Amino acid sequence: MNEKRHIISLLVENEFGSLSRIAGLFSARGYNIHCLNVAPTNDESISRMTLVTFCNDQKIKQLAKQLDKLVDVVNVKDLTEETHIEREMLLLKLKCNKSQRDEIKRLVDIFRARIIDVTDTTYTVELTGATEKILAFIESMGKIKIIEMVRSGTLGISRGIDSLENIK
Amino acid sequence: MKLSGSEIIIECLKKEGVEYIFGYPGGAVLHIYDALFGDKKIKHVLTRHEQGATHAADGYARACGKPGVVLVTSGPGITNCVTGLATAHMDSVPMIIISGQVSREYVGSDAFQEADATGITRPVTKHNFLVDSRESIAEVFKKAFIIATTGRPGPVLIDIPKDLTDPKTKINFEYPKKVNLRSYKAPISESKVKIEEAAKLLASAKKPMIYSGGGVILGNANKELTSLVKKLGYPITNTLMGLGGYPATDKQFLGMLGMHGTYEANMAMHDCDILLAVGARFDDRVTGDTTKFCPSAKIIHIDVDPSSISKIIEVDLSLVGETTNILRSLNKAVTPHLKKINKAALKRWWLQIDKWRTKKCLSYKKSSKIIKPQSAIETLYEITKGNAYVTSDVGQHQMWAAQYYKFDKPNRWINSGGLGTMGFGLPAAMGVQLAYPKAEVVCVTGEASILMCIQELATCLQYRLPIKIINLNNRYMGMVRQWQEFFYEGRYAMSYMEAIPDFAQLSSSFGHIGIKIEKPSELKSKLQEAMNLKDRLVFVDIITDQEENVYPMIKSGQAHNEMHLSPTGKDTELA
Numbered sequence: 001m002n003e004k005r006h007i008i009s010l011l012v013e014n015e016f017g018s019l020s021r022i023a024g025l026f027s028a029r030g031y032n033i034h035c036l037n038v039a040p041t042n043d044e045s046i047s048r049m050t051l052v053t054f055c056n057d058q059k060i061k062q063l064a065k066q067l068d069k070l071v072d073v074v075n076v077k078d079l080t081e082e083t084h085i086e087r088e089m090l091l092l093k094l095k096c097n098k099s100q101r102d103e104i105k106r107l108v109d110i111f112r113a114r115i116i117d118v119t120d121t122t123y124t125v126e127l128t129g130a131t132e133k134i135l136a137f138i139e140s141m142g143k144i145k146i147i148e149m150v151r152s153g154t155l156g157i158s159r160g161i162d163s164l165e166n167i168k
Numbered sequence: 169m170k171l172s173g174s175e176i177i178i179e180c181l182k183k184e185g186v187e188y189i190f191g192y193p194g195g196a197v198l199h200i201y202d203a204l205f206g207d208k209k210i211k212h213v214l215t216r217h218e219q220g221a222t223h224a225a226d227g228y229a230r231a232c233g234k235p236g237v238v239l240v241t242s243g244p245g246i247t248n249c250v251t252g253l254a255t256a257h258m259d260s261v262p263m264i265i266i267s268g269q270v271s272r273e274y275v276g277s278d279a280f281q282e283a284d285a286t287g288i289t290r291p292v293t294k295h296n297f298l299v300d301s302r303e304s305i306a307e308v309f310k311k312a313f314i315i316a317t318t319g320r321p322g323p324v325l326i327d328i329p330k331d332l333t334d335p336k337t338k339i340n341f342e343y344p345k346k347v348n349l350r351s352y353k354a355p356i357s358e359s360k361v362k363i364e365e366a367a368k369l370l371a372s373a374k375k376p377m378i379y380s381g382g383g384v385i386l387g388n389a390n391k392e393l394t395s396l397v398k399k400l401g402y403p404i405t406n407t408l409m410g411l412g413g414y415p416a417t418d419k420q421f422l423g424m425l426g427m428h429g430t431y432e433a434n435m436a437m438h439d440c441d442i443l444l445a446v447g448a449r450f451d452d453r454v455t456g457d458t459t460k461f462c463p464s465a466k467i468i469h470i471d472v473d474p475s476s477i478s479k480i481i482e483v484d485l486s487l488v489g490e491t492t493n494i495l496r497s498l499n500k501a502v503t504p505h506l507k508k509i510n511k512a513a514l515k516r517w518w519l520q521i522d523k524w525r526t527k528k529c530l531s532y533k534k535s536s537k538i539i540k541p542q543s544a545i546e547t548l549y550e551i552t553k554g555n556a557y558v559t560s561d562v563g564q565h566q567m568w569a570a571q572y573y574k575f576d577k578p579n580r581w582i583n584s585g586g587l588g589t590m591g592f593g594l595p596a597a598m599g600v601q602l603a604y605p606k607a608e609v610v611c612v613t614g615e616a617s618i619l620m621c622i623q624e625l626a627t628c629l630q631y632r633l634p635i636k637i638i639n640l641n642n643r644y645m646g647m648v649r650q651w652q653e654f655f656y657e658g659r660y661a662m663s664y665m666e667a668i669p670d671f672a673q674l675s676s677s678f679g680h681i682g683i684k685i686e687k688p689s690e691l692k693s694k695l696q697e698a699m700n701l702k703d704r705l706v707f708v709d710i711i712t713d714q715e716e717n718v719y720p721m722i723k724s725g726q727a728h729n730e731m732h733l734s735p736t737g738k739d740t741e742l743a
Binding site: 016020066068073074 | 286287295
C-alpha cells in the first residue's frame with residue numbers, strides 16, 4: 001500500500017536500553033528496519049541514529065509519533081520529508097587474480113572509490129555515496145568474486161541551516 | 169544524611185508522599201524489606217501473589233489518583249507482575265514498580281531468580297530503569313515519579329540490583345528537587361487559535377455528539393467536561409473507561425457506546441455531524457468498522473497523548489494537552505459562539521435521540537424463577553444508591569455492571585478496559601478499599617474470573633478489608649459462551665466451568681462470610697443483608713440465568729448502526 005522509503009533520524013539518550021526500545025517499537029508493529037546506524041554525537045550524552053524503513057504515509061506519521069513518545073528519544077525527524085543529503089559507506093573485499101586487477105582498478109576510478117588494502121589474492125575497496133551509487137558499484141563487479149561486504153547503512157543530514165540538534 | 173541504598177529507596181517514597189506499598193518479599197529485596205521493617209509512615213500490604221500486588225496498586229491509583237507502588241523480588245517476582253503492568257499500561261494508570269535484581273556481579277550469569285526485568289517489561293511499561301549505582305537511586309526515583317504521573321500516565325519500573333541495597337554501605341542522600349528530563353515533554357495546552365477554531369466548529373453543529381473516555385477520569389476533567397456539555401446542551405456518551413466522567417443519571421447522557429453500548433449512543437455516533445472526542449482513543453470496541461465510523465462527522469479530538477491523534481481515525485482538528493486545561497479554555501472560547509447554535513436543528517436532533525431512546529435497548533425479560541444478572545446489578549445499584557466504588561473482572565458481568573450501574577461520579581468504576589484482565593477485580597477492590605477505608609467497595613465478578621486471583625481473600629482478611637464480592641455465577645465463561653453461541657453455532661468449547669467450588673464455604677474457610685442467593689424473591693433482602701455487614705468481607709454468590717446474553721451488541725467489524733438488540737437479529741431501522 002504505497003510503501004515509500006523513509007530515512008528517520010533520531011537523537012537518543014546515550015543510555016543502555018535505548019536501542020532496544022526503538023527496535024522493540026518496530027518489531028512490536030511488525031515493521032522492518034531496513035538498515036540502522038548508531039554513533040555518538042559531539043554531545044557525549046546523546047547518540048544519533050539513522051534508520052531506513054519502508055512504510056506508507058499514515059504508518060510513518062504514527063511511527064514518528066510513537067518514537068517521539070519514547071522517553072529516551074530527544075528528537076525525531078523524517079529526513080525524506082525535506083531536502084537532504086544521504087551517504088553510505090561500503091567496504092568490499094574482492095578476490096582478484098592478476099588478470100582482474102586492472103579491471104578492478106578501472107571500476108574503482110570510475111566510481112571514485114579507493115583501494116585500502118591489498119594482498120596477493122585480494123583487494124579491499126572503500127566507497128562512499130548515496131545508496132544507488134553503492135548498489136551500482138556492487139552490480140558492476142560482474143564476475144569478480146566478493147569475499148565480504150560491509151555497509152554502514154544510510155546516514156542522512158538535512159540541507160541548509162536546519163539541525164536535529166536544535167533541541168525542542 | 170548518610171543512608172544505605174535501601175534506606176534511600178524508602179526515603180524517596182516518603183518524599184513522594186507514598187502511603188502504601190503493595191508487595192511480596194524475596195531474596196533480592198530482603199535488604200529493602202529490612203529497611204521497611206517497623207517503619208511508621210509507609211504501610212506495606214502483603215498480597216498473596218505478585219499479580220495481586222500490581223492490580224491492588226492499580227486499583228488504589230485509579231480510585232484516588234495517586235501512583236500505586238509495588239515492591240517485588242527478582243525473577244518470578246517480577247515476571248508475575250507482567251499481567252498487572254500490561255493492564256495498567258493499557259489503561260494509562262500511574263504506578264511505580266520496584267523490583268529487586270540479583271547483585272551486579274551476577275547479572276547476566278543465569279543466577280538464581282535472575283530475570284531480565286527491564287527487557288521483559290519494556291513493552292508493558294511507560295518507561296523502565298535498571299539502576300547501576302547507589303548515587304543514581306534518588307534521581308531515578310524522582311524521574312520515575314514524574315514520568316508515571318505526568319502526560320499520559322503509566323507504570324514505570326525500577327529494577328535495583330541487590331548489592332546496591334546493602335545496609336553496610338552508606339552514602340550521602342539528598343532528594344533532588346529537579347531533574348533534567350530533556351527528552352520527556354508532557355504537553356500542557358493548545359494554541360488559542362486552535363481552541364477558537366474548535367469552539368466555532370462546535371457551535372456550527374446541527375447534530376452534535378460528544379464522546380469522552382478514560383482521559384477525563386485520569387485527568388480529573390469531569391467538572392470541566394460537565395460544564396462544557398451543559399453549556400452546549402449537546403448529547404454525550406462515555407466509553408467503558410470513561411463512565412463517571414459525566415453523570416450517568418443526567419438527561420443529556422446517552423449511556424455507554426460501542427460493542428455493548430446503548431442504541432441511542434451508537435446511533436447518535438453514526439448520524440452526528442460534529443463529534444467531539446475527549447480523552448478517548450478510538451478503541452476497536454468503540455469504533456466497530458472504522459471505515460463506517462461517524463461517516464458524516466467532522467471530528468475534534470482532545471488528548472494528552474500526541475500519538476493518539478489520528479492513530480485509528482483521521483481527525484479534522486486535534487487539541488493536544490492536559491484535558492482540564494483544554495476543556496477550560498474551550499469553555500471560555502465557546503461562550504461567545506453559543507448564540508450561533510442552530511436551536512431548531514438541535515431540537516430536531518434531540519427529538520431523533522428521544523425516538524431512539526424509546527427502543528429501551530437495555531430492557532430484558534424479567535423472571536420469577538431464575539435470577540437475571542441484569543436485575544442483580546440493578547438491585548445492587550438501588551441498595552448502594554449509586555454510591556459504591558465498583559470494581560469488576562472481565563466478561564459479561566463487566567458489561568452488565570457498566571450498563572446497569574449508573575455512575576454519577578468519576579473514579580467509582582474500576583475495570584480492566586484495555587487489556588481485559590480476568591482476575592483484576594478482587595485485588596483492585598483491595599486497593600480501592602485501602603484508599604477509601606470507609607467507602608462501600610463492591611467487586612462485581614463471575615465464577616470464572618474470581619478464581620484467577622482468589623488467593624487474595626487471605627490478604628482481605630489480614631487487612632480486614634470489608635469488600636463485597638458480587639459473583640454472577642452462571643457456570644459458564646459467559647462472554648466466551650455468548651461468542652460461541654453467535655459465531656460457532658453453539659459449540660461451547662471449554663467454556664463450561666466444571667467443578668465449581670462452593671463459594672460460600674470457600675469464603676468462610678478464608679475467614680469471611682459467604683452468602684448464596686438462588687431465588688429472585690430473595691435477591692434484594694439477601695443482598696441488603698450482605699451490604700449491611702459493614703465490617704466484614706461478604707462473598708455473595710448469585711446463581712443467575714445460565715444463557716443470558718449481553719445486548720445490545722455490535723458484532724466485531726460492524727458499524728454503529730448495525731446493532732443487535734435481541735437474539736432475532738439486526739435492529740437498525742426505526743420507523
